[in-house]
Amino acid sequence: MTIPSGPGDGRPDPGLNAIMSERRQLINLAYRLLGSLAEAEDAVQETYARWYAMPLERRDAVESPGAWLMRVAGRVCLDVLGSARARRERYVGQWIPEPLPDRGEWPGGRPGEIAADPADQVTLDESVTMAFMVVLEAMTPAERVAFVLHDVFRYSFAEVAEIVGRTPAACRQLASSARRRVRASQAPVTPAADRTGVVGAFRRAWAAGDVDALICLLDPGATVVADGGGVASALLRPVEGAGRIARAFAGITAGVPGLTFLERTVNGQPGLVVRHDGVTVVVVAFEVAGGRITRIWAVRNPEKLRPWTAG
Structure with a gap:
């Protein structure tokens, strides 16, 4: 229209x-x-x-x-x-x-x-x-x-x-x-610089597939929710626990060589964009409290990644 x-x-x-x-x-x-x-x-x-x-x-x-x-x-x-x-x-x-x-x-x-x-x-x-x-x-x-x-x-x-x-x-x-x-x-307010630092450290650990480093950045009760919409592969149910989440993210790095991890602003907060062969394949948003990541939202559905398509 x-x-x-x-x-x-x-x-x-x-x-x-x-x-x-x-x-x-x-x-x-x-x-x-x-x-x-x-x-x-x-x-x-x-x-x-x-x-x-x-x-x-x-x-x-x-x-x-x-x-x-x-x-x-x-x-x-x-x-x-x-x-x-x-x-x-x-x-x-x-x-x-x-x-x-x-x-x-x-x-x-x-x-x-x-x-x-x-x-x-x-x-x-x-x-x-x-x-x-x-x-x-x-x-x-x-x-x-x-x-x-x-x-x-x-x-x-x-x-x-x-x-x-x-x-x-x-x-x-x-x-x-x-x-x-x-x-x-509502989670306790975390200074912007601290959120940026934690997300940046997560990016480096994820890119390296470093499970131990990822666990240190995650709250023990952290939760990750992924959205593939049946169009892209993604976790169908939330995953809880720092160890399970860290292993899941490290597995992505090991299973898909050539990923590029970029720090970007997602909905006004520090987040990550992951690209493969120049195409955005996932956008990740975080909630940070007490210096650790408490919640992660990973959007894989390509229909929701239209604004992130590289021009």
Whole structure:
């Protein structure tokens, strides 16, 4: 689907630039709500399609087009979340949110494709870390929408209620429940430099296949979750324990010669990108607490690695 260039009657649309300037904010909202950049882009396209499906007179009567677009995008995402839960129950293996590169590392895409528009890039902050996105996945659709709109985008509960289709009091309860989930999952804050150091040491140990060094960097109760989606080989279930995880990662190094390990920003946090013959084959996100890695998310599904494709 493409966004129309103007009204259906062929007249120029003087508000087109203003409308399109909202695209980045819409992508930011939709990614946080859906956990998938591809689904977020589709949701935003649908939002614009609904805008241009309205008669020009109705569009002219909208006092704040940006607010209208955000409300509609929220409703579209709420509908998508309802169907996504069923799809993810049928997903092969574990489902992990789509990882995002740092804005400065966003590649140009596949040969022949137009480079990614900076306006489409998601703003990377604490509300898109992989740990945060995974917690959002555990929420009900209504909880997720109410929480993200209120706590991240600062919408009033009256505005949230209009989008979710519930009373402001009910939306307050939804956001409160979601907030408890977030607090229960939060790890102690680790300084950025320490996180970077630990991930860098993990990269070196992984590249060398050094099991002992990997174990030293992992919390004894660490967990790794991998996402291959049935398209790429990956662990179908989470693996727990420093020793088991270290041996699994060392086995990858031994079994696939010629891997390149790169330190990159993944969802705003230190992470790793692994390439084979110049192609990104896995993106890894980490949670670090107490100087050790407590959780690892490894995305292998190539459909989720589109933003990481070398240009």
